[in-house]
Amino acid sequence: MRISWSSSEVGLSLTRRRSQAVGERAIRSILVAATAISVITTFAIVLSLASDTIAFFQEVSLIEYLTGTLWTPLFSNPKFGIWPLLTATFLTSAIAMVVAVPFGLAISIYLSEFASPRARSLIKPLLEVLAGIPTVVYGYFALTAVTPFLRGFIPDIKSFNSLSAGLVMGVMIIPIVASLTEDAFNAVPRGLREAAYGLGAMRYEVALHVVFPAALSGVAAALLLALSRAVGETMIVALAAGQNPTFTLNPLVPVSTMTAYIVQVSLGDTPYGSIGYKTIFAVGATLFVITFVINFISTIVVRRFRERYE
Amino acid sequence: MLEARCYEMSAMPTLFSLKKQEQDRLGATSHQESLIGERAEAVLETQQLSVFYGNFKAIQNVSLAFQRNKITALIGPSGCGKSTLLRALNRMNELIPGTRTEGAVLYHGKNLYDPDVDPVEVRRRIGMVFQKPNPFPKSIYDNIAFGLQINGWKGSKSAMDEIVERSLRRAALWDEVKDKLKQLGTSLSGGQQQRLCIARAIAIEPEVILMDEPCSALDPIATLKIEELMNELVKQYTIIIVTHNMQQAARVSDYTAMMMLNPETRAGEVIEYDTTEVIFTKPKDKRTEDYVSGRFG
């Protein structure tokens, strides 16, 4: 069969397409502009962080910063060892993850494998409410309710401590863990579940032996994202864990996380341009690097996950 | 207990404490006579079976008897409820929220929808192979071993090796994978994956195997392999297959059920059920004739 077009027909169809392309191009440029703004903003943040961070490291040695265990930048004899802030961030985040991972996973496995549509439609909005509570409310809750409660069991606990901050932060992160891991479970093809049910598997066996392993990298990525959320969380730790940089892994005493330190200096009367002022950029940059690395790892994990299932 | 079952092919189903009525079951010589309603010959029998998705009735009043050690094909235009019927036979439908089943599915005379019946046990005895090959993202070996492990298998490693090998051999896959049992099941070709799924299904020694368009994702050569395999398997199992491929139905099945939407209720029903020979050469219903000769849907 031969298809022949007259030249006028070809010209006509080409013109029509071109006129459509104008509208398409307009939409495209709007989208590109929106993308560009967010990319540029990110770069601006990095640049402003970078310049003050560089200024900081012209006055303080990187070695001292990375190895020192004393953080007293506002003292007359200032010390700039980041470790007290690092351990505090690590401690609160770890406690938070210990709370959030089991509860979050239990909720998401329940929602994706066990819950009836009715139960799901009741629980999901509840989780959204939990996720919607301002973190400052969580912070006060930790300080004024959880710490006094814990004192009933642990009389030694200080008013500011990483335990109650971490526990409450864990509760705050539960909805994030639950919804991200639920996405990972839902991405497991239905056919795999049916295959297992067809072999006489029970619900929990399908959940534990088929869905969970199949979603493992998605789950890992979700947990990493939740971790970076915990590391970056500010209000709860600033309010409940204290502002007292101590190099310790004792969860019962006041500490200062990186974020809490930044808040403290930002709100205080540290003069603009002073070394104390510059510390917050160095700490901010450190935080940025840490969360960036965590997110980067999780992106890699997610990509491997996609390759396996699409 | 399962181990014993695996070695004793002829073990009686103990699930429902049945009378030993199986011996005469192979005696079905005259297809026409023993076809519908003669329960002694039937492994599975539906009675006035209707399935609903919410308020939507997908199939209505299906009464069919599936004969032991025979291949029964379910044919009919798309959307007439073939998959729904098939999945009602091992209670897979109820995994979809909002489904409801009326009527009965008798398995050796016991209604699978009775309240005291455990759907997990049902699915262990009435296995399933799906349209899209769906091996687990585990090794080939573990794909086979999984069904035994979840069913409380307690044998030795070498016994398991043996079952894996035997299942793969029976699924005509052993020679192709015997050197790479540790590889992911998902790394096989589509046809191999489907045979792996068949091996996985037969590893737990079901009595009935349900197949929902098992070859629709496969090329003609892989399809022929599966068909040969079915002819081999039917000596030991009862097979019920949904297919859109008329030649396939004609080639492999002993009985054929023709399904069709009821024009008034829009629910699928069986309009004719007979030996495959009759359905394809002298069907009683005009619509069956049109359908099998390709003049329809």
Ligand SMILES: Nc1ncnc2c1ncn2[C@@H]1O[C@H](COP(=O)(O)OP(=O)(O)OP(=O)(O)O)[C@@H](O)[C@H]1O
């Ligand atoms: N999960 C479901 N929820 C709601 N309706 C469904 C569901 N599955 C199937 N149906 C409906 O039930 C009817 C029968 O579907 P079924 O899948 O059994 O048809 P089928 O004969 O297998 O079709 P095909 O040949 O296309 O596979 C269709 O109208 C379909 O839309």
Ligand SMILES: [Mg+2]
């Ligand atoms: Mg179907």
